[in-house]
Amino acid sequence: xxxxxVGEHGLLIELDTAGETEALHAxxxxxxxxxxxxxxxxxxxxxxTVLLDGLADPRGLTAELATWDIPARxxxxxxxxxxPVRYDGPDLADVAALWGVTPDEVVRLHSGxxxxxxxxxxxxxxxxxxxLPEPLHVPRRDTPRTKVPAGAVALAGPYTGVYxxxxxxxxxxxxxxxxxxxxxxxxxxxxxAPGTRVRFVPQDLPGTTVRERPGTxxxxxxxxxxRAEEAPR
Amino acid sequence: xxxxALTVVRAGALTTVQDLGRxxxxxxxxxxxxxxxxxxxxxxNRLVGNPGSxxxxxxxxxxxxxxxxTATTVAVTGAPCPVTVDGRPAPWGAPVRVPAGAVLDAGPAxxxxxxxxxxxxxxxxxxxxxxxxxxLLSGLGPDPLTDGAVLPLGPPHGPPADADAVPHPGPGxxxxxxxxxxxxxxWFTDHGLRTLATGRFRVSAASNRIGLRTEGPSLERxxxxxxxxxGMPLGALQVxxxxxxxxxxxxxxxxxxxxxxxxxxxxxxxxxxxxxxxxPVRFVxxxxxxxxxxxxx
Numbered sequence: 080x081x082x083x084x085v086g087e088h089g090l091l092i093e094l095d096t097a098g099e100t101e102a103l104h105a106x107x108x109x110x111x112x113x114x115x116x117x118x119x120x121x122x123x124x125x126x127x128t129v130l131l132d133g134l135a136d137p138r139g140l141t142a143e144l145a146t147w148d149i150p151a152r153x154x155x156x157x158x159x160x161x162x163p164v165r166y167d168g169p170d171l172a173d174v175a176a177l178w179g180v181t182p183d184e185v186v187r188l189h190s191g192x193x194x195x196x197x198x199x200x201x202x203x204x205x206x207x208x209x210x211l212p213e214p215l216h217v218p219r220r221d222t223p224r225t226k227v228p229a230g231a232v233a234l235a236g237p238y239t240g241v242y243x244x245x246x247x248x249x250x251x252x253x254x255x256x257x258x259x260x261x262x263x264x265x266x267x268x269x270x271x272a273p274g275t276r277v278r279f280v281p282q283d284l285p286g287t288t289v290r291e292r293p294g295t296x297x298x299x300x301x302x303x304x305x306r307a308e309e310a311p312r
Numbered sequence: 313x314x315x316x317a318l319t320v321v322r323a324g325a326l327t328t329v330q331d332l333g334r335x336x337x338x339x340x341x342x343x344x345x346x347x348x349x350x351x352x353x354x355x356x357n358r359l360v361g362n363p364g365s366x367x368x369x370x371x372x373x374x375x376x377x378x379x380x381x382t383a384t385t386v387a388v389t390g391a392p393c394p395v396t397v398d399g400r401p402a403p404w405g406a407p408v409r410v411p412a413g414a415v416l417d418a419g420p421a422x423x424x425x426x427x428x429x430x431x432x433x434x435x436x437x438x439x440x441x442x443x444x445x446x447x448l449l450s451g452l453g454p455d456p457l458t459d460g461a462v463l464p465l466g467p468p469h470g471p472p473a474d475a476d477a478v479p480h481p482g483p484g485x486x487x488x489x490x491x492x493x494x495x496x497x498x499w500f501t502d503h504g505l506r507t508l509a510t511g512r513f514r515v516s517a518a519s520n521r522i523g524l525r526t527e528g529p530s531l532e533r534x535x536x537x538x539x540x541x542x543g544m545p546l547g548a549l550q551v552x553x554x555x556x557x558x559x560x561x562x563x564x565x566x567x568x569x570x571x572x573x574x575x576x577x578x579x580x581x582x583x584x585x586x587x588x589x590x591x592p593v594r595f596v597x598x599x600x601x602x603x604x605x606x607x608x609x
Contacts, residue, residue, distance in 0.1 A: 130543025
């Protein structure tokens with residue numbers, strides 16, 4: 080764990096693995112929730128770092144961090160959501176070719192993976208979801224699309240993401256969801272927050288099994304989706 | 313809508329509703345947004361009796377004009393500009409009583425870039441995530457003003473502050489940006505670090521609320537490639553592949569993969585809001601909170 084100075088009131092804590100990053104982020108949220116973390120404006124997890132900004136005394140926290148015993152996270156700690164997906168994306172065949180499997184097998188592998196939101200960015204409500212093993216990582220498209228529709232389920236590098244609104248994008252599109260990822264007039268506005276567990280549930284396509292579970296069309300599966308919202312404001 | 317309101321009669325080049333923004337949502341990909349020249353925004357509010365959190369209008373270079381539905385106290389701060397009420401001169405940097413139906417015009421900035429118009433009661437558009445600020449990166453908050461748009465005003469908060477004279481240092485002839493090195497200064501060569509501290513940079517015309525771009529020498533990298541995405545703070549000096557630092561302002565993306573060579577503390581950012589394209593920029597390294605591993609200059 081390497082804390083790097085960020086301006087006068089920030090720290091960027093660099094870690095070696097995604098798992099350590101996730102564990103530190105969870106620990107920071109836990110300490111913020113129980114009031115043992117000094118006041119902080121932003122806690123922004125990313126691929127291998129957690130940014131803390133708005134600290135009164137970043138040096139003090141740097142010293143304190145070294146004494147923390149940070150438990151590894153277990154899947155049961157995290158809130159979960161299911162996102163119904165029609166696996167009808169224009170790049171499904173390309174992804175199947177990259178994986179060396181049939182499109183049906185892409186659906187099976189993707190919907191059989193438990194993802195979690197490593198971090199958010201790019202646009203409000205856009206989560207970078209990890210969970211696919213390395214052999215299933217795919218490059219971005221050579222030529223980005225000028226318009227990717229809202230609800231597009233996409234792959235790039237180690238990540239799966241769902242476009243919260245129409246925007247340009249270079250990820251490989253494998254499906255579509257009607258789930259609303261971001262609604263600023265909803266509480267919480269973001270369906271996906273760092274740490275949220277996500278499963279994609281195949282819908283309405285021949286050759287795949289449609290799993291229906293009451294009350295899970297786009298909402299909480301278990302736990303409480305608000306849990307991940309408890310970062311300090 | 314029959315309460316206090318204003319009608320935009322001249323939207324200007326880019327006029328947005330701004331307040332103190334929506335901090336605390338960066339982990340969801342939501343930029344801070346809010347007034348770029350926060351002291352000027354707060355002063356305008358104080359002059360009309362509003363709390364600092366009330367929403368004002370932030371103009372860009374050419375100002376804007378508004379017609380008020382009911383008699384309203386208005387103040388213009390930030391970039392100095394000619395202020396008129398129905399064509400008659402009115403003071404800049406002081407409360408101005410605008411009669412019902414009259415037009416207050418904040419003209420083009422005589423120097424600086426962004427003026428702030430506060431109306432007693434504040435702009436009363438619907439808040440999004442606790443803020444009325446327009447975020448031009450992600451589109452949260454109200455759209456930039458257009459001619460004919462009608463914006464509601466809130467009820468006046470109290471009597472206008474009676475400020476005799478408004479202190480205004482005015483934009484300098486150069487933009488001086490103190491910065492704390494890091495977190496990714498080690499991605500640059502000593503030559504690159506010296507270039508930042510000693511090079512002659514200018515404000516690029518491609519600057520906006522997302523970032524102040526610079527023209528000038530390229531900063532030499534010690535490491536090529538990109539970082540895994542990491543959180544980006546307000547005031548970050550991010551260096552894209554062309555080597556010219558970009559100062560992240562309030563609508564900046566919350567994560568990014570280009571190295572941040574240093575961070576300009578928030579209290580030094582207001583002058584960046586007022587620096588017109590072509591203004592010379594000087595970056596001045598400051599000691600970090602902790603020991604730095606590399607020396608500048």
